[in-house]
Amino acid sequence: MKMRWILAAVAAVVVVAAGVSFWVFQPGSDGSGGFSACVKAGNPVAESYPRQCRDAKGRMFTEKVAGKTLESKRGVSVLISSPTAGSLVSNPVKVTGTVPGSWAFEANFGVELLDANRRSVASSYASVEGNWMTKKNVVFTALVPFEPPTSKTGFLVLNKANPSDLEGKADSVEIPIRFR
Numbered sequence: 737m738k739m740r741w742i743l744a745a746v747a748a749v750v751v752v753a754a755g756v757s758f759w760v761f762q763p764g765s766d767g768s769g770g771f772s773a774c775v776k777a778g779n780p781v782a783e784s785y786p787r788q789c790r791d792a793k794g795r796m797f798t799e800k801v802a803g804k805t806l807e808s809k810r811g812v813s814v815l816i817s818s819p820t821a822g823s824l825v826s827n828p829v830k831v832t833g834t835v836p837g838s839w840a841f842e843a844n845f846g847v848e849l850l851d852a853n854r855r856s857v858a859s860s861y862a863s864v865e866g867n868w869m870t871k872k873n874v875v876f877t878a879l880v881p882f883e884p885p886t887s888k889t890g891f892l893v894l895n896k897a898n899p900s901d902l903e904g905k906a907d908s909v910e911i912p913i914r915f916r
Contacts, residue, residue: 771797803833810907812836814894815873819913826916828881831862831892837870839907841897847878848893849913851885858882862894884915 774789774797775781782788787799803817816833819825831847839845843864849857862878889912896907 771799806909806911808896808907808909812839812896812907812909814839814909816894816909816911819892819911821911822914824914824916825892827884828879829892829913831878831880831894832876834873834875835862835864835894835896837864837868837872837874839894839896840864840868840874840876841899843868845876845897846895847880848895849880849882850891850893851915852887852889854891855885857885857890887915889914 771787771789774791777791779789779791782790789797789799791797803815804820805813805815808814812835814833814835816831818832819829829849835845844861845864846859847862848859851857858880860878860880862876864874864876866874868874892911892913894909894911896905898905898907
């Protein structure tokens with residue numbers, strides 16, 4: 737009987753400690769609102785990815801970035817915010833995310849839609865925002881108009897800009913999608 741009370745007390749202490757730790761160490765839990773409130777207060781924002789903001793008390797808040805990080809054929813990390821894998825896309829499809837600046841040439845890189853048989857449905861380009869002549873990640877957007885193919889599934893392919901057409905400099909990442 738005494739052992740049960742001891743175990744129950746220990747379990748209660750662990751649960752309370754976990755709850756307090758979560759509340760204390762959660763960014764913005766003090767009512768500050770986290771990254772967005774830090775930015776709105778006029779604090780400096782680091783030009784990093786993801787962006788970081790340091791408040792007047794010296795606390796660092798990191799921007800939460802939605803999406804899925806994928807690895808390209810050459811091992812480069814590319815973040816696709818939308819569409820996500822398996823998404824149902826309609827005409828035109830808007831593609832957003834981040835790539836290393838080295839993926840762009842003259843601030844652009846190729847985007848292609850393929851059907852389930854890997855036949856081209858449409859091709860376009862993505863434009864990066866800001867300085868593309870960097871090794872840091874840069875935000876990109878693309879709008880790809882297309883006519884729906886006969887297949888219900890396909891692929892969205894992001895192709896690294898390769899103005900030299902050297903095979904060793906080519907790279908890409910694919911996202912499986914569904915057509916509406």
